[in-house]
Every structure is written in structure tokens, then in C-alpha cells.
Amino acid sequence: MTRHDSPLIRLEKISKSFGSVQANQDITIDIEAGKIRALLGENGAGKSTLMNILAGTLQPDSGKILINGKVAKIFSTKNALDAGIGMVYQHFKLVEAMTVAENIFLGQKSGFFLSPARMAERVTHLGKKYGLEIDPSARVSQLSLGEKQRVEIVKLLHRNSQTLVFDEPTAVLTPREADQLFLAIRQMAKDGKAIVFISHKLGEVMEISDSVSILRKGRVIDEMPISEVTSKADLARRMVGREILLDVKKKEMEIRQRVLRVEGLSSHDLREITFDLRQGEILGIVGVAGNGQKALVEIICGLTPPPSGSVTILGQSWNKFFSGRDDGGALSYIPEDRRGLGTCLGLDMVDNFLLTTRKSFSKGPWLKKNRARKKLEDLVEAFKIYPKETSNLAGQLSGGNLQKLVLAREFFREPRLIVAEQPSQGLDIGATEELWKLLLTARERAGILLVTGDLSEALAMSDRIGVMFSGKMIDVFSVHDADKVDNIAMMMTGVGGKGIGQ
Amino acid sequence: MYRFKITKRQETSIWHSCLIFFGALAISLSFGSIILALQGKPPIGGLTYLFKGAFGDLWALEDCLIKGLPIFLCSIGVAIAFRLQVWNIGAEGQFAMGSIGATWLALVFPDQPQYLLLPGMMGASMLAGALWGLIPALLKIRMRTNEIIVTLMMNYLAIYILDYLVYGPWKDPTSFGFPMTAQFSPGAILPMIGNTRLSLGLWLCIFFGIAYWVFFRFTRLGFELKASGENMKAAKYARIPYNTLVILVMVMGGALAGTAGFVESSANLNRLQPSIMAGYGYTAIVVAWIARLNPLFIALASFLLAGLRVGVEHLQLDLQVPAAFGDIMEGLILLTVLASAFFEKYRIGLRKPA
Numbered sequence: 001m002t003r004h005d006s007p008l009i010r011l012e013k014i015s016k017s018f019g020s021v022q023a024n025q026d027i028t029i030d031i032e033a034g035k036i037r038a039l040l041g042e043n044g045a046g047k048s049t050l051m052n053i054l055a056g057t058l059q060p061d062s063g064k065i066l067i068n069g070k071v072a073k074i075f076s077t078k079n080a081l082d083a084g085i086g087m088v089y090q091h092f093k094l095v096e097a098m099t100v101a102e103n104i105f106l107g108q109k110s111g112f113f114l115s116p117a118r119m120a121e122r123v124t125h126l127g128k129k130y131g132l133e134i135d136p137s138a139r140v141s142q143l144s145l146g147e148k149q150r151v152e153i154v155k156l157l158h159r160n161s162q163t164l165v166f167d168e169p170t171a172v173l174t175p176r177e178a179d180q181l182f183l184a185i186r187q188m189a190k191d192g193k194a195i196v197f198i199s200h201k202l203g204e205v206m207e208i209s210d211s212v213s214i215l216r217k218g219r220v221i222d223e224m225p226i227s228e229v230t231s232k233a234d235l236a237r238r239m240v241g242r243e244i245l246l247d248v249k250k251k252e253m254e255i256r257q258r259v260l261r262v263e264g265l266s267s268h269d270l271r272e273i274t275f276d277l278r279q280g281e282i283l284g285i286v287g288v289a290g291n292g293q294k295a296l297v298e299i300i301c302g303l304t305p306p307p308s309g310s311v312t313i314l315g316q317s318w319n320k321f322f323s324g325r326d327d328g329g330a331l332s333y334i335p336e337d338r339r340g341l342g343t344c345l346g347l348d349m350v351d352n353f354l355l356t357t358r359k360s361f362s363k364g365p366w367l368k369k370n371r372a373r374k375k376l377e378d379l380v381e382a383f384k385i386y387p388k389e390t391s392n393l394a395g396q397l398s399g400g401n402l403q404k405l406v407l408a409r410e411f412f413r414e415p416r417l418i419v420a421e422q423p424s425q426g427l428d429i430g431a432t433e434e435l436w437k438l439l440l441t442a443r444e445r446a447g448i449l450l451v452t453g454d455l456s457e458a459l460a461m462s463d464r465i466g467v468m469f470s471g472k473m474i475d476v477f478s479v480h481d482a483d484k485v486d487n488i489a490m491m492m493t494g495v496g497g498k499g500i501g502q
Numbered sequence: 503m504y505r506f507k508i509t510k511r512q513e514t515s516i517w518h519s520c521l522i523f524f525g526a527l528a529i530s531l532s533f534g535s536i537i538l539a540l541q542g543k544p545p546i547g548g549l550t551y552l553f554k555g556a557f558g559d560l561w562a563l564e565d566c567l568i569k570g571l572p573i574f575l576c577s578i579g580v581a582i583a584f585r586l587q588v589w590n591i592g593a594e595g596q597f598a599m600g601s602i603g604a605t606w607l608a609l610v611f612p613d614q615p616q617y618l619l620l621p622g623m624m625g626a627s628m629l630a631g632a633l634w635g636l637i638p639a640l641l642k643i644r645m646r647t648n649e650i651i652v653t654l655m656m657n658y659l660a661i662y663i664l665d666y667l668v669y670g671p672w673k674d675p676t677s678f679g680f681p682m683t684a685q686f687s688p689g690a691i692l693p694m695i696g697n698t699r700l701s702l703g704l705w706l707c708i709f710f711g712i713a714y715w716v717f718f719r720f721t722r723l724g725f726e727l728k729a730s731g732e733n734m735k736a737a738k739y740a741r742i743p744y745n746t747l748v749i750l751v752m753v754m755g756g757a758l759a760g761t762a763g764f765v766e767s768s769a770n771l772n773r774l775q776p777s778i779m780a781g782y783g784y785t786a787i788v789v790a791w792i793a794r795l796n797p798l799f800i801a802l803a804s805f806l807l808a809g810l811r812v813g814v815e816h817l818q819l820d821l822q823v824p825a826a827f828g829d830i831m832e833g834l835i836l837l838t839v840l841a842s843a844f845f846e847k848y849r850i851g852l853r854k855p856a
Contacts, residue, residue, distance in 0.1 A: 059509060303739065340735055341735050341736055343733075343736060344733040351729065354725060362722040365722060
């Protein structure tokens, strides 16, 4: 075969299983130079496994990877990088204490001495070319998440990677940053690079990609140029196999007693935050990641005490509420960090289910594990968690399925205050729809604080919206306040809001 | 050129694990024979001698069990703390305190009947051991001290207290100046099982071994311990009181090591003397690790390492091998067994030249 009639990369009949779970089965996908290919699929469909195989972190059981028609041996991430395959992960792999330029040149053979001026010049050049400008001399620790992502991308461009894989790249970006990223991605494609774009946001997929491959249960079930897709709903149907609407019907709720009051809360990351939350409403907290949302959630959920100001939960002071051994299931926290905080990856699904529900399954000193297992088996059915065997370790679940396990657990407790932090991140569209329904049902008896980076989610779910920037609550307003809603994107960058105009 | 390829194993079988364990044991023994050879002793003959000395006859097997009892109790104790990833290396000191507690009661109330004195001694030893575990636990949660260092220093403290007592106030006036207490009264000595030289301490071991298993498998507290040890952040998230658990594991571990001190002083030595500190508390740590905190494996490993001690005593007597050989072997076994855990999770193969 000559160079021209074979795709830049062909994954040929890739299969991979983990124990009894067939993660990839006979997957064949062509990734062409100059084209943007979206990879879609429900949670656990096998996208991550496939991309990890491409990136060299996993080895396939069978099948091969062809680059320009030749079999490539990719046994490690280094092999993959040398072969021109680069990944932009959701979690960045940068050295925080070093500068942007140093990070970009890190670990590459380019002579013993590095000239800072030359490094800076290269970074600026690449940044200009793709519209991904960053200050080469800035320390990475001082960058926002969006800027860090740029460093990751420029690093790959500097290495001259010919294939770039983006795994949910817009999750950490403002709408404006996302637009810039899309321009950059298009430019890369124009330069002849092959792009793989993974996202659960179907609108983005429609906007950016040239073609789509859809995975389900480890197989490619459909493949089409994007021109054949008529609408988001069409794409969702092809992916899930049923109609998905994602427009939720919100019942009018009578707002009842207050479940959370935050008053004058300040800390290292927070400035004078004041708001309250009542049973029957969803308060959406939006903002670019890293503007104090995490610190706020950690205080409300009892992980760190409030340094100053007051937090009142269900009528009790913070100290009183969190002094007890258990909250009786009144507070549910769905954390963004599912792997590090919300679960024990080395324990099985039942143990993870028991993590916050253990009180409901104990009798005296004994833990009724069999009863918990039976209950969980029902929930596994209801939440469509895959794989179904509850003896699996949590670490064996895909990101989306792990999140479903956390959701199943936290909603099982029938809480009165729910703090949901980026709950739909990593969930496929079907699961997102289920999650939204769950939140709306839970709203009938609980107050919900929904911290999200996804504006469409905030708008669809919330009764009120609070915008955070740089540790401050810029404004809190009703979703029916059209003027302010139109201004959210501005407020997210610190402009506008309650008399904080610039 | 061929290169090594490391791949993750999907499933592991118990037979495979056994094979790897005994493989590691064999490797450490072959290192041991090299050391023997370097000393000019017969390498293979020395090992056979070691084995025969340890497991060759009933008398030797009894010796292994006798030495295995305190190791087992201490090991169960440290294993509880290890489950929580609290590094209690203070079993040695807790063991010393336990023996002091038991001895105190035996010396003060020598005339009490056995059915009162023995439970009392056991209670006193558990209390004393628990106290020795509680101090580092409190320091850890209140002042954020490192429990490894504190428990280690507490070991020396306890040993010096023991020395002070047997050289000073508790010294038997009829002992011709030897540092030891008077022999316990019959009521303070644990009875033996049948005609063996094994004390009722064996039943205690079985009881505590089963209790350990039940605790981690069926109780809510055991579950909370396991979860906290697995992921401390998740434990905080789930509102499991970590500090309380730290105190709990250190107190329980101390009480168990203390019980070992009671069994050793009452049943084995019938008095308190410095030779009671034979390093069981340190061997217990090795045992807990090579047994991966599993109670059944802890029992087996306790027996094996007790066997090593018995065997080395024979080598010492008959081949004039220094006593340190036993410590070296213990270290080698720990290293090889820990390193071999890698082969349970991963497979190494050759891959063709790229």
C-alpha cells in the first residue's frame, strides 16, 4: 500500500477484555489525516479502553495498530508519543513548579543546553499559529485550568504529534475558551493532523467533527459522516438506541423550609459568600472551574471547617451538624472526584455502596452485608450499572458507571440536602437524562446545590443560579431573569453582576 | 534484542499465589545457604540441619508452637493497625508492658486462687499493653506525631522499665543476683493442655484469630476500619471518625501484644526476666506483612518464623553459626516475599525485538 491510500492510523480488529468484561471487541476505526473524528458512546462502551490502547497504556488482547499502513508496535506511552500519537487528558500531567516553556520542552532530546529565549520563541510561535497563546515564562501553578490545557496541547504540537486525541476537552473551559479551542482544533486539522474528539456534549460533536464513530458495549455499531446526522436528537438516538430529549419538565414547586444558609463565609479561596437554599429548589452554582466552588463544597459537606462566617445546615450550626458520627442520611454529597473521594477503588461494589449507607444496614455492631448486596443488585438494575456483578471492585468500573454507583448510593439515602458537584461529567447522554430526572424527583423533598461547569445543565435544572468568580458569589438570580441569564458568560469572567461592573 | 514485557494479570488463583510464596521462600533460603557457605559452613547441610532442628521431631514442633504463640498474638495486634495504615511497630514495647502488668498482679496477690488470678493477670496485661498503644495514638491525633517513631521509642521505654523492675524492686532476693523476679505461685501459671508443653495460650490465640476475622468481616466497625485504610479521604467523606479508629486500633493492638506478654511470662518463663524480650514484637511485623494481614496466614507465618528461630538455635549450638543468622534470614524472607507480590499482579514475558 502506498502512503496515500491508507489512513494515517488504522485500529484493526482491536479486542480487549478485563476478566469477564469484554471492553473492546473487534474494533476497526480509521483515523485520517486532516479530519476530525468524534468518538461517541455510552458510559462503559469502551472509549477509554480504546484510547488507552492507542496511547500505549494498555495492550490489546488481539488486533493491531497500523500507522500509514504499517504495523506499529506500541507497548508504552513513550512508543505512542514517538509514533506521533498525543493525548490531551482531562487531568493534566504538568510540573506545577516549572514554567510553561520548561514544561513544553521537558523530557525531550534537544541538546544539553536549552536557551530560554529560543524556548519562548517556539512556544509563542506555536501559540500564535493555533490561537493558543500562553505566556512562556508563567509558572504552571499560576495558570487556570483552561491555560493548563493549552500547555498540554502546545506540548504535543511542539513534539510534532500527528494524531491528537482530546478526551472531553471542554469540561474545564468557559464558553469562550471552548470556542478558541475549536478554532485551534480546526487549524490543526487543516495542517493535516488527525484528530480524535471524545465528548458527551452532542452539540460540540455536531459542530466540530467530520465524522462520528459510535461505540456500544465494546463494538463499533455505527459510523457516518457528520453530514448524515440531522440533529442532536438523531445523534443521541443512534448512540443510545432510543429517543432522548433532554428537555426536562420542571414541576412548579412550593418552596418550603430552609435547608442551608451560608453567611459571610470567607476562607483562603472564598470571599464573603452569602446565600441560602430551601427545600424544593435547585440552586445552580456556575463558574469556571477553580473559582472557589470546590472550597465552598468542601465546607458545606464537612470536609473542612468554615474559617469565618457561618454555615447552617438543616437548622444546625456547622459544628453541631458535623459533630455526630452520622447525619442520619440527611446530607448527600456527590463529589466531582469520584475515584479519590467518593469511593474506595480497592473495595468491591457492595462495600462502596455501604460507605455512606452503612447505618441503614447495621444492627448493633453487625453489618448486614447480604441485605446491602440484595438492595444494591436492585439498584444496579435500576441505574443500569455495568458490569452487573456486585463483587467487582469499584476500580474496575468505567468512570461513568462508577458515577452511577455513587448516584445510586446517594439517592438511596433520601437526603434533605444534596450537594452535587459536576454530577453529569463523564456521564453519557442517556445517563445524564436519568440523572436530571433523579434530581428533579429529589427536589420534591430536598434542597439541591448543583455545582456545574455545564451552563446548559445549570439552565435546565436550576430554579436559581449563582455565578462564582475568584472566590466571590458575583450574583444569585432566578433562571427566569432573562437579562441576567444572558449575562452569565460575562459574569463568569468577573464582569457585571451586582454592582461589580468594570 | 529481546526485551522484557510486563503485563497485568487479570485473575489470580490461590495455587498461583502459593507457588509464588514458596518460590520466594526458596529464593531466600538459597541466599541463606550462600551466607552459610561464606562462613565456611556446609550450605545445604546447614539448611537441612535448620529444618530438622525446627520441624524434625515432636519436641521441636512443640517448640515452634510455643514460640509461635506470642508472635501470633503480637502480629494480629499490629495487623489491625496496619489495616488502617497506621504503622504500629510498638508491639515489642506493648508486649513488655503486658508482661509487667501480669507480673505485678502475680507478685502482689500470689495467694489468690487460679480462677481469679489468671483472668486478673490477663486483664492487667491487656490494660498495660493498651495504655502503651494509647499514648502514641493520642500523640498522633492531637499533635500529629509520627506513630512509627513514637511507637519505636516507646519500645525502648518499656524495655528499660522492665529492666529497672527486675534489676531493682522486683528482683528475687534468692536469685543469687540474677535479674529476675521470684517464680510465680502455681495459681499464676497458665495450665498446660494435656501432657504437652503447650499452654492454654493456644486457645487464646485461636479465639483472637477468629475474633479478628469476624471483626473485619461482619462488623460495622471492622468495615469502617477497612474502608479508612483503603482510602482515608473517602472515609472522611463518609464521615467515618478516623481519629477514634486510630485510638481503637492502637488500643486493641496494645491489648493483644500485652496478652502475649502475659502468656509468655506466665506459661513459659513462670517469672519476669530480661530474656523475655526475644524480639517477638518485631518478628510479628514481618509476619503480618508476609501474611498480608490475613489471620490464617498470620498463624502459618508465625509458626514458620518461630520454626526459623528454633532451627537457628540448633545451628548455633551445633555448627556455631552466629545468632544473627536468624535475623538475616527473617529479613531475607520478608524482602523476597514482599518483592514476589509483584509477580502475582503482573506477568513478565519476552517480547520480540521492535
